[in-house]
Amino acid sequence: xxxxxxxxxxxxxxxxxxxxxxxxxxxxxxxxxxxxxxxxxxxxxxxxxxxxxxxxxxxxxxxxxxxxxxxxxxxxxxxxxxxxxxxxxxxxxxxxxxxxxxxxxxxxxxxxxxxxxxxxxxxxxxxxxxxxxxxxxxxxxxxxxxxxxxxxxxxxxxxxxxxxxxxxxxxxxxxxxxxxxxxxxxxxxxxxxxxxxxxxxxxxxxxxxxxxxxxxxxxxxxxxxxxxxxxxxxxxxxxxxxxxxxxxxxxxxxxxxxxxxxxxxxxxxxxxxxxxxxxxxxxxxxxxxxxxxxxxxxxxxxxxxx
Amino acid sequence: xxxxxxxxxxxxxxxxxxxxxxxxxxxxxxxxxxxxxxxxxxxxxxxxxxxxxxxxxxxxxxxxxxxxxxxxxxxxxxxxxxxxxxxxxxxxxxxxxxxxxxxxxxxxxxxxxxxxxxxxxxxxxxxxxxxxxxxxxxxxxxxxxxxxxxxxxxxxxxxxxxxxxxxxxxxxxxxxxxxxxxxxxxxxxxxxxxxxxxxxxxxxxxxxxxxxxxxxxxxxxxxxxxxxxxxxxxxxxxxxxxxxxxxxxxxxxxxxxxxxxxxxxxxxxxxxxxxxxxxxxxxxxxxxxxxxxxxxxxxxxxxxxxxxxxxxxxxxxxxxxxxx
Amino acid sequence: xxxxxxxxxxxxxxxxxxxxxxxxxxxxxxxxxxxxxxxxxxxxxxxxxxxxxxxxxxxxxxxxxxxxxxxxxxxxxxxxxxxxxxxxxxxxxxxxxxxxxxxxxxxxxxxxxxxxxxxxxxxxxxxxxxxxxxxxxxxxxxxxxxxxxxxxxxxxxxxxxxxxxxxxxxxxxxxxxxxxxxxxxxxxxxxxxxxxxxxxxxxxxxxxxxxxxxxxxxxxxxxxxxxxxxxxxxxxxxxxxxxxxxxxxxxxxxxxxxxxxxxxxxxxxxxxxxxxxxxxxxxxxxxxxxxx
Numbered sequence: 001x002x003x004x005x006x007x008x009x010x011x012x013x014x015x016x017x018x019x020x021x022x023x024x025x026x027x028x029x030x031x032x033x034x035x036x037x038x039x040x041x042x043x044x045x046x047x048x049x050x051x052x053x054x055x056x057x058x059x060x061x062x063x064x065x066x067x068x069x070x071x072x073x074x075x076x077x078x079x080x081x082x083x084x085x086x087x088x089x090x091x092x093x094x095x096x097x098x099x100x101x102x103x104x105x106x107x108x109x110x111x112x113x114x115x116x117x118x119x120x121x122x123x124x125x126x127x128x129x130x131x132x133x134x135x136x137x138x139x140x141x142x143x144x145x146x147x148x149x150x151x152x153x154x155x156x157x158x159x160x161x162x163x164x165x166x167x168x169x170x171x172x173x174x175x176x177x178x179x180x181x182x183x184x185x186x187x188x189x190x191x192x193x194x195x196x197x198x199x200x201x202x203x204x205x206x207x208x209x210x211x212x213x214x215x216x217x218x219x220x221x222x223x224x225x226x227x228x229x230x231x232x233x234x235x236x237x238x239x240x241x242x243x244x245x246x247x248x249x250x251x252x253x254x255x256x257x258x259x260x261x262x263x264x265x266x267x268x269x270x271x272x273x274x275x276x277x278x279x280x281x282x283x284x285x286x287x288x289x290x291x292x293x294x295x296x297x298x299x300x301x302x303x304x305x306x
Numbered sequence: 307x308x309x310x311x312x313x314x315x316x317x318x319x320x321x322x323x324x325x326x327x328x329x330x331x332x333x334x335x336x337x338x339x340x341x342x343x344x345x346x347x348x349x350x351x352x353x354x355x356x357x358x359x360x361x362x363x364x365x366x367x368x369x370x371x372x373x374x375x376x377x378x379x380x381x382x383x384x385x386x387x388x389x390x391x392x393x394x395x396x397x398x399x400x401x402x403x404x405x406x407x408x409x410x411x412x413x414x415x416x417x418x419x420x421x422x423x424x425x426x427x428x429x430x431x432x433x434x435x436x437x438x439x440x441x442x443x444x445x446x447x448x449x450x451x452x453x454x455x456x457x458x459x460x461x462x463x464x465x466x467x468x469x470x471x472x473x474x475x476x477x478x479x480x481x482x483x484x485x486x487x488x489x490x491x492x493x494x495x496x497x498x499x500x501x502x503x504x505x506x507x508x509x510x511x512x513x514x515x516x517x518x519x520x521x522x523x524x525x526x527x528x529x530x531x532x533x534x535x536x537x538x539x540x541x542x543x544x545x546x547x548x549x550x551x552x553x554x555x556x557x558x559x560x561x562x563x564x565x566x567x568x569x570x571x572x573x574x575x576x577x578x579x580x581x582x583x584x585x586x587x588x589x590x591x592x593x594x595x596x597x598x599x600x601x602x603x604x605x606x607x608x609x610x611x612x613x614x615x616x617x618x619x620x621x622x623x624x625x626x627x628x629x630x
Numbered sequence: 631x632x633x634x635x636x637x638x639x640x641x642x643x644x645x646x647x648x649x650x651x652x653x654x655x656x657x658x659x660x661x662x663x664x665x666x667x668x669x670x671x672x673x674x675x676x677x678x679x680x681x682x683x684x685x686x687x688x689x690x691x692x693x694x695x696x697x698x699x700x701x702x703x704x705x706x707x708x709x710x711x712x713x714x715x716x717x718x719x720x721x722x723x724x725x726x727x728x729x730x731x732x733x734x735x736x737x738x739x740x741x742x743x744x745x746x747x748x749x750x751x752x753x754x755x756x757x758x759x760x761x762x763x764x765x766x767x768x769x770x771x772x773x774x775x776x777x778x779x780x781x782x783x784x785x786x787x788x789x790x791x792x793x794x795x796x797x798x799x800x801x802x803x804x805x806x807x808x809x810x811x812x813x814x815x816x817x818x819x820x821x822x823x824x825x826x827x828x829x830x831x832x833x834x835x836x837x838x839x840x841x842x843x844x845x846x847x848x849x850x851x852x853x854x855x856x857x858x859x860x861x862x863x864x865x866x867x868x869x870x871x872x873x874x875x876x877x878x879x880x881x882x883x884x885x886x887x888x889x890x891x892x893x894x895x896x897x898x899x900x901x902x903x904x905x906x907x908x909x910x911x912x913x914x915x916x917x918x919x920x921x922x
Contacts, residue, residue, distance in 0.1 A: 011757075018761035029777050125367075137658075137909075141902035143853055145860045146876060146894030149883060157884045203408040209363055210403075211423045211474065212396030215388075221422075225413045244767025248857065252880075263861055266776045274776050282764045301413055301458045 040081035078272035098257030117192025139186035325587030344525035347535035417455030544620035554622035659910020737797025745805035849904035
């Protein structure tokens with residue numbers, strides 16, 4: 001099994017490398033002088049030359065890349081064109097907010113989704129199953145940004161139960177977390193349901209029934225453990241949905257996270273920030289997938305004891 | 307000796323998109339206390355379904371037991387409540403299945419799966435259950451029993467897993483053990499081991515045994531009486547010692563004849579039964595075996611033959627009623 | 631007595647017939663198909679059925695409630711929302727089709743080649759796909775827009791490229807199992823060229839998942855295109871596009887919610903229909919699937 005872990009790590013390295021190359025190349029593909037682009041529209045000639053020197057933009061691409069990586073490892077991602085502040089600082093001040101939102105949404109989604117999916121699977125063809133399946137279908141198709149607006153319209157602007165935008169109290173977290181979590185809940189519920197349905201048909205469940213175990217024990221002890229394991233495999237997909245959805249949710253609810261930072265950077269052509277945020281997102285995503293893959297080998301006893 | 311299980315006119319049908327499959331269509335058989343009865347037939351003839359019906363483990367859609375009685379312990383199991391059936395399963399009637407590779411839960415230890423039944427049916431606490439589990443594993447000749455308790459199923463071979471299944475099934479001293487093709491999925495040498503273990507265990511505890519298989523040799527050696535099934539019905543039954551010497555039903559005769567003999571000269575062609583197994587959703591009128599039967603007479607396509615006594619305890623369902 | 635021998639013909643349907651009957655049973659999938667067809671027709675005959683010019687501003691009617699004149703009301707610049715939604719259908723569906731064409735056109739061969747040749751070719755292509763997948767969800771498209779700039783062409787390119795890895799991975803998996811089948815070995819044995827084997831033997835047997843995925847990718851493309859439009863990074867104004875309409879209506883949500891509600895509804899219904907159809911196709915094409 002350690003062999004598997006090592007192999008997994010080895011495969012991840014070229015991907016991390018490739019991602020850094022892509023982010024590095026991002027700016028170089030845009031028509032125009034990279035120094036100008038990275039210094040910003042209103043930069044003076046001196047400022048442009050400063051950037052050129054700092055990033056070695058006169059040097060061959062390979063050298064530029066190593067300078068880029070070197071700076072990166074020192075925590076230097078350049079300065080934001082818009083604010084002049086270091087990109088790293090801008091990201092770090094907002095990253096915790098994004099993480100908070102994402103984790104809360106994930107928590108809600110995991111709990112609600114798993115429970116709903118399991119009940120759906122155990123009581124297949126029941127009223128609950130049909131309505132839950134329908135809800136899942138709807139939630140997967142609804143555009144996050146539209147849902148965010150509707151939710152805001154209903155709960156904030158019309159009913160005045162919760163604040164619309166802003167970030168001050170825990171109440172501000174509710175609407176965005178619920179919106180972001182909606183799609184994720186549907187994905188979890190769908191996976192849980194199909195997993196339960198799959199497990200219930202297995203021979204060992206029949207054996208458990210043949211031993212005279214009550215249906216409750218069969219489900220709780222024999223079905224659940226086996227059904228929950230495959231759900232772990234979609235956490236990667238869930239993170240992708242969370243990252244994608246967070247972009248829109250943060251914009252609509254004016255949540256100060258890195259998603260909002262990214263969108264505004266793109267609108268204002270703030271390339272250093274774009275590079276930084278994209279890199280952070282990609283690295284987080286790769287790491288999440290890696291951790292999930294490795295954890296899976298510990299969770300499934302069949303793989304653990306080999 | 308008394309009667310342990312009596313099945314009368316059992317009918318189990320499956321309602322599918324492709325039609326109604328009459329997997330078991332009116333069979334009756336009985337098992338005496340301490341007796342080993344063989345249930346023989348090819349795949350799809352309904353023998354497994356009849357066993358699952360006794361345990362009432364038929365998946366409800368699409369299957370349903372539509373008729374008959376299953377008398378066990380003085381009660382009709384078909385009228386029993388769910389609670390009563392939980393009591394019966396594992397405690398009074400136990401069952402082992404064909405596939406040892408998938409019949410054990412991969413995420414629970416052997417010990418856990420063994421002690422479950424003990425805790426539920428015999429009310430044992432963890433310690434006692436553990437002790438008893440070790441004893442059971444030793445009885446089925448699994449070495450290093452205590453260590454095995456904390457192993458997971460995939461750490462055991464197929465033969466060992468099947469022995470664990472046997473131990474699990476017999477753990478609560480059931481009156482009846484149903485073994486559904488217990489040796490089909492294992493090597494020949496393991497087959498012999500498993501059958502000997504089952505014979506010893508049932509002999510030691512006085513358990514009745516229904517041995518379901520398509521292997522005539524196994525029945526001849528281990529069963530006292532045999533029932534031969536075809537297309538959801540019993541077509542022949544009798545004492546194992548009598549029947550194989552003088553089979554009456556054309557299907558049964560074909561079955562025996564198709565087993566290759568070691569003493570036949572090299573190059574002898576294999577004898578097969580003509581035709582194909584029946585489509586259980588579309589059975590022909592009259593005798594289900596008629597399309598493949600070389601002895602068929604006109605009556606065979608009009609009426610299905612009932613079981614008729616042709617010798618001591620020997621019944622055959624055939625109009626042609628051949629007897630060599 | 632027992633049933634008579636039933637006729638055999640009725641049972642052995644062709645694969646196509648079996649597929650169609652299974653699909654027909656799925657009411658939701660059929661509903662999806664109907665709605666999709668409806669939107670396609672609307673998009674094609676847009677100029678004929680739209681009550682007004684979608685770009686004609688009429689300031690007195692700004693944020694007007696639905697009326698006889700503007701059936702779905704007026705937007706923040708006084709334009710007819712219904713007309714804009716109708717023309718928006720055109721845009722969205724066009725984007726979807728181009729995205730599938732380009733994404734599939736590149737992704738499918740990539741997956742096939744990767745699976746067929748294996749070894750280093752496979753390894754490097756897999757890593758390439760991994761790198762693309764490392765930018766989750768809409769992020770890849772967003773990045774490409776940042777490089778390419780806005781506009782309908784760039785939206786199609788950006789989203790199209792984002793779907794390439796989806797196709798590549800799917801087809802690779804499918805092709806790997808098909809590769810092991812006997813008829814592929816047989817084709818190799820008689821000396822068929824690689825090209826012929828890949829495109830005449832392997833590809834046709836991977837068609838089912840490709841069709842299903844394409845339907846689901848349509849949903850994705852429309853959703854992402856609208857998303858980009860919503861962020862102001864999509865089609866340039868004043869072209870009517872559902873996502874951009876949503877963005878425009880955002881500010882006036884409290885007083886005129888219909889401005890953002892209707893375009894959003896259009897996106898929702900279209901995406902839902904493609905998802906329903908895609909799920910239905912997947913179930914109908916699955917050989918193991920049977921309904922009770």
